[in-house]
Amino acid sequence: MTGSAAVLDALRSALGDAVVTDPARLDAARGDKSGHRSAAPPLAIVDARSIEDVQATMRVATATRTPVVTRGAGTGLAGAALATTGEIVLSTLAMDRVLEIDEDDLVAVVQPGILNGRFNDILGERGLWFAPDPASRAISTIGGNIATGAGGLLCAKYGVTRDAVLGLTVVLADGRIIRTGHRSVKGVTGLDLTALMVGSEGLLGVVVEAVVRIRRRVEGAVATIAAFFPDAASAARAASAVSSAGVQPAVMELMDARSLAAVDALLGTTMGAAGAAHLAVQTDGPAASTEAAEALAIIESLGGSAELTTEPEEGERLLAVRRAMHPAMERLGTTLIEDVSVPRSALPAMFAAIADVEERFGVTIPTVAHAGDGNLHPNFVFEGDVVPDHIWEAADALFSAALALGGTLTGEHGIGVLKRRWLEDELGADQVELQRGIKAVFDPLGILNPGKVFTPLVAG
Amino acid sequence: MTGSAAVLDALRSALGDAVVTDPARLDAARGDKSGHRSAAPPLAIVDARSIEDVQATMRVATATRTPVVTRGAGTGLAGAALATTGEIVLSTLAMDRVLEIDEDDLVAVVQPGILNGRFNDILGERGLWFAPDPASRAISTIGGNIATGAGGLLCAKYGVTRDAVLGLTVVLADGRIIRTGHRSVKGVTGLDLTALMVGSEGLLGVVVEAVVRIRRRVEGAVATIAAFFPDAASAARAASAVSSAGVQPAVMELMDARSLAAVDALLGTTMGAAGAAHLAVQTDGPAASTEAAEALAIIESLGGSAELTTEPEEGERLLAVRRAMHPAMERLGTTLIEDVSVPRSALPAMFAAIADVEERFGVTIPTVAHAGDGNLHPNFVFEGDVVPDHIWEAADALFSAALALGGTLTGEHGIGVLKRRWLEDELGADQVELQRGIKAVFDPLGILNPGKVFTPLVAG
Numbered sequence: 061m062t063g064s065a066a067v068l069d070a071l072r073s074a075l076g077d078a079v080v081t082d083p084a085r086l087d088a089a090r091g092d093k094s095g096h097r098s099a100a101p102p103l104a105i106v107d108a109r110s111i112e113d114v115q116a117t118m119r120v121a122t123a124t125r126t127p128v129v130t131r132g133a134g135t136g137l138a139g140a141a142l143a144t145t146g147e148i149v150l151s152t153l154a155m156d157r158v159l160e161i162d163e164d165d166l167v168a169v170v171q172p173g174i175l176n177g178r179f180n181d182i183l184g185e186r187g188l189w190f191a192p193d194p195a196s197r198a199i200s201t202i203g204g205n206i207a208t209g210a211g212g213l214l215c216a217k218y219g220v221t222r223d224a225v226l227g228l229t230v231v232l233a234d235g236r237i238i239r240t241g242h243r244s245v246k247g248v249t250g251l252d253l254t255a256l257m258v259g260s261e262g263l264l265g266v267v268v269e270a271v272v273r274i275r276r277r278v279e280g281a282v283a284t285i286a287a288f289f290p291d292a293a294s295a296a297r298a299a300s301a302v303s304s305a306g307v308q309p310a311v312m313e314l315m316d317a318r319s320l321a322a323v324d325a326l327l328g329t330t331m332g333a334a335g336a337a338h339l340a341v342q343t344d345g346p347a348a349s350t351e352a353a354e355a356l357a358i359i360e361s362l363g364g365s366a367e368l369t370t371e372p373e374e375g376e377r378l379l380a381v382r383r384a385m386h387p388a389m390e391r392l393g394t395t396l397i398e399d400v401s402v403p404r405s406a407l408p409a410m411f412a413a414i415a416d417v418e419e420r421f422g423v424t425i426p427t428v429a430h431a432g433d434g435n436l437h438p439n440f441v442f443e444g445d446v447v448p449d450h451i452w453e454a455a456d457a458l459f460s461a462a463l464a465l466g467g468t469l470t471g472e473h474g475i476g477v478l479k480r481r482w483l484e485d486e487l488g489a490d491q492v493e494l495q496r497g498i499k500a501v502f503d504p505l506g507i508l509n510p511g512k513v514f515t516p517l518v519a520g
Numbered sequence: 521m522t523g524s525a526a527v528l529d530a531l532r533s534a535l536g537d538a539v540v541t542d543p544a545r546l547d548a549a550r551g552d553k554s555g556h557r558s559a560a561p562p563l564a565i566v567d568a569r570s571i572e573d574v575q576a577t578m579r580v581a582t583a584t585r586t587p588v589v590t591r592g593a594g595t596g597l598a599g600a601a602l603a604t605t606g607e608i609v610l611s612t613l614a615m616d617r618v619l620e621i622d623e624d625d626l627v628a629v630v631q632p633g634i635l636n637g638r639f640n641d642i643l644g645e646r647g648l649w650f651a652p653d654p655a656s657r658a659i660s661t662i663g664g665n666i667a668t669g670a671g672g673l674l675c676a677k678y679g680v681t682r683d684a685v686l687g688l689t690v691v692l693a694d695g696r697i698i699r700t701g702h703r704s705v706k707g708v709t710g711l712d713l714t715a716l717m718v719g720s721e722g723l724l725g726v727v728v729e730a731v732v733r734i735r736r737r738v739e740g741a742v743a744t745i746a747a748f749f750p751d752a753a754s755a756a757r758a759a760s761a762v763s764s765a766g767v768q769p770a771v772m773e774l775m776d777a778r779s780l781a782a783v784d785a786l787l788g789t790t791m792g793a794a795g796a797a798h799l800a801v802q803t804d805g806p807a808a809s810t811e812a813a814e815a816l817a818i819i820e821s822l823g824g825s826a827e828l829t830t831e832p833e834e835g836e837r838l839l840a841v842r843r844a845m846h847p848a849m850e851r852l853g854t855t856l857i858e859d860v861s862v863p864r865s866a867l868p869a870m871f872a873a874i875a876d877v878e879e880r881f882g883v884t885i886p887t888v889a890h891a892g893d894g895n896l897h898p899n900f901v902f903e904g905d906v907v908p909d910h911i912w913e914a915a916d917a918l919f920s921a922a923l924a925l926g927g928t929l930t931g932e933h934g935i936g937v938l939k940r941r942w943l944e945d946e947l948g949a950d951q952v953e954l955q956r957g958i959k960a961v962f963d964p965l966g967i968l969n970p971g972k973v974f975t976p977l978v979a980g
Contacts, residue, residue: 164764164865165894209708216705222715223683238951244861245676245893246931248669248719249939249946250973251955255682255715259708276766304624306736346807401704405624433705434625471706479709486709491698495711497961501954513710 064103064146067124071104071148074116080105089129089143092136093196094478095394095445098144102129105149111231111268117150118266119235127510128233130262132173132201136208137397138476140261140512150266152203158182159269167226167243168274172203172267189277191218194472195386206267209259211472213311216303216432218275220472222258229269230257233503243271256498261474262509264502278344282310283352284375285342287359287366288335292316292427295337296407298362299431302341303404305358307351309432311342313382316411318426319439322388323381331381335365339431340382342375385428389439392426396440396447396478398455400462401471404434413461414438421454435471436462459485475513483513524563524606527584531564531608534576540565549589549603552596553656554938555854555905558604562589565609571691571728577610578726579695587970588693590722592633592661596668597857598936600721600972610726612663618642619729627686627703628734632663632727649737651678654932655846666727669719671932673771676763676892678735680932682718689729690717693963703731716958721934722969724962738804742770743812744835745802747819747826748795752776752887755797756867758822759891762801763864765818767811769892771802773842776871778886779899782848783841791841795825799891800842802835845888849899852886856900856907856938858915860922861931864894873921874898881914895931896922919945935973943973 071079080086086101103126106117121128129143130150143149156173163186170179176197180190194200194212204210206228209221227241241247241254257264289295295314302309315323317336324332331338339359343351352368359366369375389395402410407429414436418425429436438458440451459469459482469479469486484492496514500506510516531539540546546561563586566577581588589603590610603609616633623646630639636657640650654660654672664670666688669681687701701707701714717724749755755774762769775783777796784792791798799819803811812828819826829835849855862870867889874896878885889896898918900911919929919942929939929946944952956974960966970976 162863162865164760165863166764167863209712211706211708219679219683220706222712223679232950232954236950238948238954240951242861242928243863243926244895244928244931245864246671246680246861246890246895247928248671248932248934249929250935250943250952251723251958252669252682252715252719253951253954255712255718258715259712263711279766300624304626306739346810347805350806401702401706403622403625403627403703404705405622430706435704435706466703468702468704468707469709471704472708474708475710483710488698490692490696491700491713492710494692494698494713494961498711498958501957501961 067120067126068104070120070124071106071117074120075106075113078107078109078113080107088134089131089149092134092139092141094137094139095396096139096142096478098142100145102143102145102147102149105151107151107154109154111237114150114231114266114268115235115237117148118231118233121148121507122234122505125505125507127507129509130266132204133175133199135196135200136204136476137399137473138470139478140208140474140476142477152266152268153201155268161186161188163188165243166274167271169269169271170202171269173201176200176202176205183274184277187277189275190224190272191275192221192224202270203267206258206270207261208474209472211435213313213430217308217310222255224273225254225258225270226273227271228254228257228267230265231268232265233505233508241271259474261476261513263499263513264508280346281348281370282372282375283343283348283368283370284378285340285352285356285359285366285368286378287339287364289337289339289364290335292337292411293408294363295339296411296431298359298364299339300404300407301358301362302355303432305354307355309341309355310344311340312432313340314429314431315382315385316427318424319385319428322392322426323384326384326388326391338381339364340379389426392441394442394444396451396455398438398440398458399435399470399473400459400467401435402462402465402467406465406467407431407434409465410436410462414458417454417457417461420457421450423451423454477512480513480515527580527586528564530580530584531566531577534580535566535573538567538569538573540567548594549591549609552594552599552601554597554599555856556599556602556938558602560605562603562605562607562609565611567611567614569614571697574610574691574726574728575695575697577608578691578693581608581967582694582965585965585967587967589969590726592664593635593659595656595660596664596936597859597933598930599938600668600934600936602937612726612728613661615728621646621648623648625703626734627731629729629731630662631729632661634662636660636662636665643734644737647737649735650684650732651735652681652684662730663727666718666730667721668934669932671895673773673890677768677770682715684733685714685718685730686733687731688714688717688727690725691728692725693965693968701731719934721936721973723959723973724968740806741808741830742832742835743803743808743828743830744838745800745812745816745819745826745828746838747799747824749797749799749824750795752797752871753868754823755799756871756891758819758824759799760864760867761818761822762815763892765814767815769801769815770804771800772892773800774889774891775842775845776887778884779845779888782852782886783844786844786848786851798841799824800839849886852901854902854904856911856915858898858900858918859895859930859933860919860927861895862922862925862927866925866927867891867894869925870896870922874918877914877917877921880917881910883911883914937972940973940975
């Protein structure tokens, strides 16, 4: 038998019909929602149904030195779960149960494959809620959320994913299991491996269970503001002023002129005529009305033309423009959705930098921002399936601008393969060396998601 | 020259009069607020005034293979900063400046030596606030807070220390510098070394600067409830019911009968006659009154006899009993302050377990709990300076009970030397092995705080 045949044989004898080699499924595992695709399909997919299946897969992988790419719903935006020749895809999508909901301690125990939206539907039946669900909640899994440190719209007020993950059950590269963290609010026993696992993009182990903090649903009316501004920089200044005044919106979303134009084209609306940037603000909780009034005053004093409502249906109408962004982008062509994050006060400067990049590289970059936390999603639009070089050059300039403003390469999507060449620009060589060292402690054979996050040490 | 003389010589030529060998100061570095002391005084103390001093110290330590114990104010409760024969104490207490306060982005940059209370005084002048300051705020440093992952009274509502630390500047064992994390709310570039550093108890590097989240001060009236219950278990049940009803107190503190008796002895009061357990609840923010009314109803329905006030002075009076706890303990004798944390709903069971340990081992364990987050501080009272064996046996039984209830050995004090023998009971051998591996990546020579957290691999 060849090496690959031997691996398949070992997988099948350990896992039976959980091992899939259907060409369509193997082909799908080459890509994710970034649009990026690997060079060739992987060897096989294991549809793990249990922790034991995950352990069996890792034991075969260790014994045969076969790379493993853990994968959920494939909705990543940085290529962290792309699989290629000779690799085993370990799918945790079928491990999709909520194992426990503890309303007294406000924790839940979940398997990694459950969709964020489905989890929140189940919690919602009991008046509960998991805060850090990303915008992709309808199609993305909790496991992917944890693997990337995904964020979403509500992080400024309700925390990032790391803050909500209390404990993890992790299968290591050789099939052993560790249980990190705790169920209690506090716990500082030893090094914080739970936090280290969040955002580790499949490099350190396979998350098979998670203990997460849940919340009681926020009661009371929600207030929604929609405002138009003459330009993105002034909208960004208003957003920053709202935050620094101590108002804490649940949602604060900024769209630039190109984004508005794209949404107008999709919906047949004429919002672009009302202004060149759109800011949507939503407040919740007991101070929702007071906070919204304060935000409205700030927005109007800084040149915004705004509407405020506390009617739920009207609020949904005001947010419709933001919700139409993704479908609108899909109509423009292929997009590289970027994900830089800067300190809130640097948002106006970042919008100026984006305009500069557009001009210098002759590209179009509709941009939306989670303005409450300084996280921008510039959308690089291009023709065809492969990101052209000039788009990467423009992205390079954009990353440099974000780092120069005290920001980061990625606020919530991760590094994957798409951004690994910039990793050292942000972290520095010494920190990258430490991170590689940690990776080697967890994965001495280098079989967990090789080639992701870090550039290969040897070209390959 | 002997080895020690050569190290001192190298330190003095690199650091001049920052090197201190005053016997009284060396002796003080043998202990901390746990009451525990090392076998003998360290070699020298370096009073670092700058990052360069820290780097110079670590370069000498690396060149001479000399152990380094980083130390702030010495207020630790687990012996993590005790120094002994042949060790260099690296004091960051003189690096005590606030380098930046950014009111727009609500972040501050601080040096490690600033006291938590002093930092909050400076922030308070601008209407700002750093939430995770521990009960020891008046005497403990931010550096120590970060090193231990210290908590305090407000964590359930306002987050733990890890949630508030966005980025760190760290001097590595060999004197190199890394900058982890970011200034933005979000950021997921690479592995989360910022979170890994929080609570790492001096094992991985020396924190020389921190970027922390700050908040606008919470406006409006504060409501305070003081309630007496017939026993600690019923007070704990009420506390748990308040949380699970979705009320989010800023402070919720529980004292048992032995604690009340000690405070009565200190203050000459007769609170013990009013009930056998005391629960103090404080709500803040726009819903303070509503939440307090809801909490009061729950407390009374569960057997509590309660007072509620929104007058600040009266509120302080109601909390005075809790604030008197530490001085009251000091009058009882020497105390080993323990720090287990359990899921909130397990608080009644944990109080029952403590009563059982008292009976089995013939010891007295006055206990207070941060009831909002399930963190208990059982105080083992004994005679003399050294924790007697039977107290450790009782503590062992208490730790086992906490772990059996899904809890942790330490909620906010750390492992240090006092709890290292139980580390593996909580984490398991495989996880400890990984943690040791991470330690070795950061500190291949094993010179950073050796013998802390992990038991020595070779007896010594």
